[in-house]
Amino acid sequence: MRELAAALPDSTLVTDADVLASLGHDDAEWAPVGRPLAAVRATSADEVQAVVRECAARRIPVVTRGAGTGLSGGANAVDGCLVLDVSRMNRILEIDTENLIAVVQPGVVNNDLKAAVAEHGLWYPPDPASAPWSTIGGNVSTNAGGLCCLKYGVTRDYVLGMEVVMGGPAxxxxxxxxxxRRTTKGVAGYDLTSLFVGSEGTFGVVTEITLKLRPAPVAEPRTVVGAFDSLVAAGAAVALVTSRGLAPAALELLDRACMQAVEDWKHLGIEPGAEAMLLARIDAPGDAGAAEADAMAAAFREAGALWAEQSTDAVEAEALFDVRRLAYPALERLGPVLTEDLCVPRSAVPEMLATIEKIGHRHGVRIATIAHAGDGNLHPLLITEPGDEAARVAAQAAFEELLQAAIAAGGTVTGEHGVGLLKRAGMRDELGPSVLSLQRAVKRTLDPLDLFNPGKVVGED
Known part of the structure; x- marks a missing residue:
């Protein structure tokens, strides 16, 4: 510790046990957490470089974190590591309105970037539900998606370039x-930028990100709401929307438990009389938007909706989606929540929703489900009573069975939250030994000391 303090005189070296405990984990329930040696709250790339050099010289692992909103344990400390907190590297360095580019530090909060570029008539589309709190660096680390990714893509689609502090062949x-790069096109060499997106801090530390922007939408959004008497019926509506080629900006699902939790917390006047609700956001302008909204409502009704209605104005349209954003924090109030992040082919959504219900009943686990239903990304939320050890064991068993069910349906064990610690066994089953060996070879090449976030993603147990 004395050597580190002497080597990093301009950095904020944190050694207080309580502060270290708060910095040593993300929001993943029951993911293992080690005891860090110290933490540094970096404010510049120069400080990050100094930290990495000193830690490499002493073989001290480096675990990078931003806001700590992750749900897979990807930012959890390992024993004897240094936690590198980059949340104070939160400057928007450039907004290039001519080339539709923003350059930011990793600690910039997603919604803060949206607000800043909106002043220039621009838009940054990736919008995870954690956008008011999560950072761009964390979004890049897990290749975050969000509500609008159905139509506009995920974080990787907007990362043009980055600056990283690393080791290995560099x-x-x-x-x-x-x-x-900063250009729209570019195929000079391998796409190392995309390799780093979603790598969860296992290859190095991202210190700057160049992002693609879009012109701000000109149309007032419309929301189409459909209520269903079962999750499976709502899933059938999703499949019908897909088969008809409808392309909403977002298509979200909430079950009765989610709606009730939001109402009990915020008293918004929701009457969750149905077992499931679908929310479709339509952002096409003018008559095209009206026609798409009508077609969406018709698809809901044909799939068996109890009712389907359209919002009457932009305020109402946004208020309906606020219910979706509030669902996770509302459920967290009820007890520990183990969050799944499955993604299946869209045609398999009805079957997978039925499977989720069966697994919950079989294990005696309460499962509430929210979903980016339009792209098959389902978030079953396993809720337990605080301090109930038997319920915790049952929830973890159900969690693992859900992973296997997603693989069997031709899907993946994580759509946007990342592998971290919680999904390593499921990822290995999904990828198989040959692909896993290739991934570990990349890790060894870029990080031969296994310095960066060891034990995560493809790391050994």
Missing amino acids: GEYGSRVRLG
């Missing part, structure tokens, strides 16, 4: 390397 540990 030179000595602490080397600062620029990847990617």
Whole structure:
């Protein structure tokens, strides 16, 4: 510790046990947490370089974190590590209105970036439900998606380039390397930028990100709401919307438990009389938007909706989606929540929703379900009573069975939350030994000391 303090005189070296405990984990329920040696709250890329160099010289693992909103344990400390907190690296360095580009530090909060570019008539589309709190660096780390990814894509689709502090073939540990470009097109060499997106901090530390922007939408959004008497019926409506080629900006699902939790918390006047609700956001302008909204409502009704209605104005349209954003924090108030992040082919959504219900009943676990239903990304939320050890064991067993069910349906064990610690066994089953060996070879090449976030994603147990 004395050596680190002497080597990093301009950094904020944190050693207080209570502060370290708060910095040592993300929001993943029951993911293992180690005891960090110390933490540094970095404010510049120069400080990040110094931290990496000193830690590499002493073989001290580096676990990078932003806001700590992750749900897979990807930012959890390992024993004897240094937690590198980059949340104070929160400057928007450039907004290029001519080329539709923003350059940001990793600690910039997603919604803060949206607000800043909106002042220039621009838009940054990726919008995870945690957008008011999660950082761009964390979004890049897990390739976050969100409500609008159905039509506009995920984080990877908007990352043009980045600056990273790394080791391995780049030179000595602490080397600062620029990847990617600022142009719309570019195929010079391998796409290392995309390789780093979703790598969960296992290849190095991202210190700057160049992002693609879009012109701000000109149309007032419309929301189409459909109520259903079962989750499976709502899933059938999703499949019908897909088969008809409808392309809403978002298509979200909430079950009765989610709606009731939001109402009990916020008293918004929701009457969750149905077992499931679908929310479709239509952002096409003018007559095209009206026609798409009508077609969406018709699809809901044909799939068996109890009723389907359209919002009457932009305020009402946004208020309905606020219910979706509030669902997770509302459920967290009820007890520990183990969050799944399955993604299946859209045609398999009805069957997978039925399977979720069966697994919950079989294990005696209360499961509430929210979903980015339009792209098959389902979030079953396993809720337990605080301090109930038997319920915890049952929930974890159900969690693992859900992973296997997603693989059997031709899907994946994580759509946007990342592998971290919670999904490693499921990822290995999904990928198989050959692909896993390839991924570990990439990790060894880029990080031969296994310095960066060891034990995560493809790491050994």
